[in-house]
Amino acid sequence: MAPIIDPKFCCSCGGPMGRAVPRDDHRERHVCTKCGFVHYLDPKVACGTIAERDGKMVLIQRAIEPRKGSWSFPCGFMEIDETTEQAAARETLEETGLEVRLGPLLGAYSYADSFWGGAILVVVYRAEVTGGVLKPDTDVCDARWIGPSEIPWEKLAFQSSTSAMRDWLRAGGHAVPPGVS
Numbered sequence: 001m002a003p004i005i006d007p008k009f010c011c012s013c014g015g016p017m018g019r020a021v022p023r024d025d026h027r028e029r030h031v032c033t034k035c036g037f038v039h040y041l042d043p044k045v046a047c048g049t050i051a052e053r054d055g056k057m058v059l060i061q062r063a064i065e066p067r068k069g070s071w072s073f074p075c076g077f078m079e080i081d082e083t084t085e086q087a088a089a090r091e092t093l094e095e096t097g098l099e100v101r102l103g104p105l106l107g108a109y110s111y112a113d114s115f116w117g118g119a120i121l122v123v124v125y126r127a128e129v130t131g132g133v134l135k136p137d138t139d140v141c142d143a144r145w146i147g148p149s150e151i152p153w154e155k156l157a158f159q160s161s162t163s164a165m166r167d168w169l170r171a172g173g174h175a176v177p178p179g180v181s
Ligand SMILES: [Zn+2]
Pocket: 010, 011, 012, 013, 014, 015, 032, 033, 034, 035, 036, 037
C-alpha cells in the first residue's frame, strides 16, 4: 500500500513537490522543485500500556475508526514533543481516566504497512494503576477490567493488540491459548 500522505506542495516555500533522489541518499523522496526541501515520510509511533491492578488489565472498546467497536489496550499516537513513556501514560489517562506508573517495556511491535498507509511502531509498557477511576473517555465507548482468561481474542482491534496481550500472559506466567500468535 502506498503512503496516503503524498505532499503536493512544499511546507517550507509552498512550491510544487516533485520526486527525486537527493544527493547522498539512496531512494526517491518528495523534493521541492523550487527550493530543494526534502519532505521525508516518517513512520508513525503509537504508545500504550497494559495497565494492571490485582492481576487484571484494562481493556478499552474503540469508539472511532479504524476498528471501531473492537477492543484493545489504551494506546495512541505519540506527540512531537514527548517521550514514548509520556505518550503511553497520557493516552492511558485520556482513554481510561486512570493514572499509571510505568513498569518495564512489554514489547515493541512494528508493521511495514498499516491502516494509515505507512509503517507503524507500537510501543507497549506494563503499568501499575496508581489513581483515578476507570471510565471510558476520549475515543473510547467502554472500558473494563479483565483477567488473563477473559481476553476476547476474536474481538481485538489490531495485530499489536493480540501480540501485546499474548506477551502480557507470558510475562505473568499464564498459558497462551492455542492459535494466538
Ligand atoms: Zn520549497
